[in-house]
Amino acid sequence: MHYEFDAVVVGAGGAGLSAALELARQVGQTHRIAVLSKLYPVRSHTGAAQGGIGAALGNVEEDHWEWHAFDTVKGSDYLADQDAVEIMCREAIECVYDLEHYGLPFSRLEDGRIAQRRFGGHTRNYGEGPVHRSCYAADRTGHMILQTMYQQCLKHDVKFFDEFHVLDLIIHQGRCAGVVAYEIATGRLHTFHAKAVLFATGGFGRMYKVTSNALALTGDGVAIAFRRGIPLEDMEFFQFHPTGIYRLGILITEGARGEGGILRNNDGERFMERYAPTIKDLAPRDMVSRAIYWEIRNGRGINGKDYVHLDLTHLGREIIETRLPDITDFVRTYLGIDPVKEPIPVTPTAHYAMGGIPTDVDGRVVTDASNTPLPGFYAAGECACVSVHGANRLGTNSLLDILVFGRRAARHMAQYIQQVDMPAMPDDPEQWSRQTIARLMEGDGGERHGQIRAELQSLMMDNVSVFRTEETLKTALEGLAGLKERYGRVTVQDKGRRFNTDLLEAIELGNLLELAEVTTFAARQRTESRGGHYREDYPNRDDQNWLKHSLVSRGEDGGLVWDSKPVVITRFQPQERKY
Numbered sequence: 001m002h003y004e005f006d007a008v009v010v011g012a013g014g015a016g017l018s019a020a021l022e023l024a025r026q027v028g029q030t031h032r033i034a035v036l037s038k039l040y041p042v043r044s045h046t047g048a049a050q051g052g053i054g055a056a057l058g059n060v061e062e063d064h065w066e067w068h069a070f071d072t073v074k075g076s077d078y079l080a081d082q083d084a085v086e087i088m089c090r091e092a093i094e095c096v097y098d099l100e101h102y103g104l105p106f107s108r109l110e111d112g113r114i115a116q117r118r119f120g121g122h123t124r125n126y127g128e129g130p131v132h133r134s135c136y137a138a139d140r141t142g143h144m145i146l147q148t149m150y151q152q153c154l155k156h157d158v159k160f161f162d163e164f165h166v167l168d169l170i171i172h173q174g175r176c177a178g179v180v181a182y183e184i185a186t187g188r189l190h191t192f193h194a195k196a197v198l199f200a201t202g203g204f205g206r207m208y209k210v211t212s213n214a215l216a217l218t219g220d221g222v223a224i225a226f227r228r229g230i231p232l233e234d235m236e237f238f239q240f241h242p243t244g245i246y247r248l249g250i251l252i253t254e255g256a257r258g259e260g261g262i263l264r265n266n267d268g269e270r271f272m273e274r275y276a277p278t279i280k281d282l283a284p285r286d287m288v289s290r291a292i293y294w295e296i297r298n299g300r301g302i303n304g305k306d307y308v309h310l311d312l313t314h315l316g317r318e319i320i321e322t323r324l325p326d327i328t329d330f331v332r333t334y335l336g337i338d339p340v341k342e343p344i345p346v347t348p349t350a351h352y353a354m355g356g357i358p359t360d361v362d363g364r365v366v367t368d369a370s371n372t373p374l375p376g377f378y379a380a381g382e383c384a385c386v387s388v389h390g391a392n393r394l395g396t397n398s399l400l401d402i403l404v405f406g407r408r409a410a411r412h413m414a415q416y417i418q419q420v421d422m423p424a425m426p427d428d429p430e431q432w433s434r435q436t437i438a439r440l441m442e443g444d445g446g447e448r449h450g451q452i453r454a455e456l457q458s459l460m461m462d463n464v465s466v467f468r469t470e471e472t473l474k475t476a477l478e479g480l481a482g483l484k485e486r487y488g489r490v491t492v493q494d495k496g497r498r499f500n501t502d503l504l505e506a507i508e509l510g511n512l513l514e515l516a517e518v519t520t521f522a523a524r525q526r527t528e529s530r531g532g533h534y535r536e537d538y539p540n541r542d543d544q545n546w547l548k549h550s551l552v553s554r555g556e557d558g559g560l561v562w563d564s565k566p567v568v569i570t571r572f573q574p575q576e577r578k579y
């Protein structure tokens, strides 16, 4: 089928829904808007977010958006663009009240105002001590955001194409002209011709073996943009969250430490006191994850094993069961442990992509170091890099990012689609998608995508996770070259057209391999340590040479090409990062 829309949003998580809702409100009466999602919307990963959304409401104690901005910049190890951070922290307050007005059931203070809790790296008065800034709905904040936004979109008659898997982006004569999607129920390809396209396709934690990310987080949008010539920004920065359930990677929200939870080693010691004397267990994630591994390396893992304890037992049943009900269930279900009585075994888990598709503060995708936009192409949410998180994201700032920049992108798109005509289309927009499917369905190479995916995840976990060196990165790049070569011989077993998840998983693997290569390449280039990127062979931050964003693209000879662009600094000069 060939569809025509004015604006197409790809992805129905928080970023996609917030954009779709704003488009519907602004131009929904006169313009055609569609949302395409490979998942049924409320199954998007935003629904798994537990801890909260950051905004300086000041409901519990004094707070200011400028303090929030400072924390975000410091948390980013000074790599975030400060103009974007200022916008995010300022607009945060209005964003949270909008959610309240849409009907989101926030947890409340006794006087009825929105409750707020502490979170890692969020401080009072430029670093004095932890502040209550995270607005939450128990430990189901993302679930509530997703339900609320989806209901609002339905109310505004947004057109949804559920279980449409986007395979390709159409760029023609210097403009973005639409997307090609595969309908999962029928196996048919469809072309969506549009004046503007927004990618809100989420992250790619499935590149790693132990991750908090849902199965669907394979970075499709990021890989598609890259294949179509968009450079990727800051891909060496991937966040490991300190508290995944041991071996399973399932997340225990930082809100658990925000409520007073403590990390302990085998001696029962609260070891974060040594690493971050002022804010201790509420230090930013990159620091806590490294500290956990240092404890384990020094033989202080629990019973000599490779995990530590998250201790909530002193909080009491009341707080645990009312403020952290879902994670309490997870722990009881998956570990058979009652967190009211026993500490929880945890290790770091791959969690969040700081890097992605480069955009400006209006969500426009930019194509080079001088920030030249590609007309009609937008990105927002975890797939994008605006960049508000720099080298390390603070907890609660992603839910904020997706809402603020999803909406801002939509506002720009609404203007744009009123000004331009439909773009021209290439002769055969589905060519790449058709050929790719045919190769995977009809080949006889004998490789299985599941096997390659498992090897990829182990390779990345062992060599490109919390600690990196020249040697591990070289090993990873060599391993990836071998896996990519084998990927060329993958054949899917299911030859049917209906709900062919075998085929889709093979396509997703192609995307993960691409992004793993870019991540590793970028990590090898950056010979310093900053935020989530820690090089044991270059353990210090080096502002002289590396206070800049990386941009990686594919050169004409098929190799990767490295470039950089400056960091925007407005009010906070880089300082040593201590807590």
Ligand SMILES: Cc1cc2nc3c(=O)[nH]c(=O)nc-3n(C[C@H](O)[C@H](O)[C@H](O)COP(=O)(O)OP(=O)(O)OC[C@H]3O[C@@H](n4cnc5c(N)ncnc54)[C@H](O)[C@@H]3O)c2cc1C
Pocket: 010, 011, 012, 013, 014, 015, 016, 036, 037, 038, 039, 040, 041, 044, 045, 046, 047, 048, 049, 050, 051, 052, 053, 141, 142, 164, 165, 166, 167, 200, 201, 202, 203, 212, 213, 214, 216, 220, 221, 251, 253, 351, 352, 380, 381, 382, 383, 395, 396, 397, 398, 399, 400, 402
């Ligand atoms: C367990 C967990 C807990 C978290 N807790 C918090 C928290 O408390 N606070 C916080 O700020 N952040 C948290 N985060 C991070 C935050 O939730 C995510 O970064 C954010 O929700 C991402 O939103 P998104 O809209 O960009 O993407 P997602 O919500 O991941 O949505 C992606 C969408 O893209 C669609 N899509 C993807 N590929 C395709 C394709 N090829 N074709 C069509 N559609 C496609 C999917 O169907 C989906 O609808 C958490 C993350 C996890 C994993």
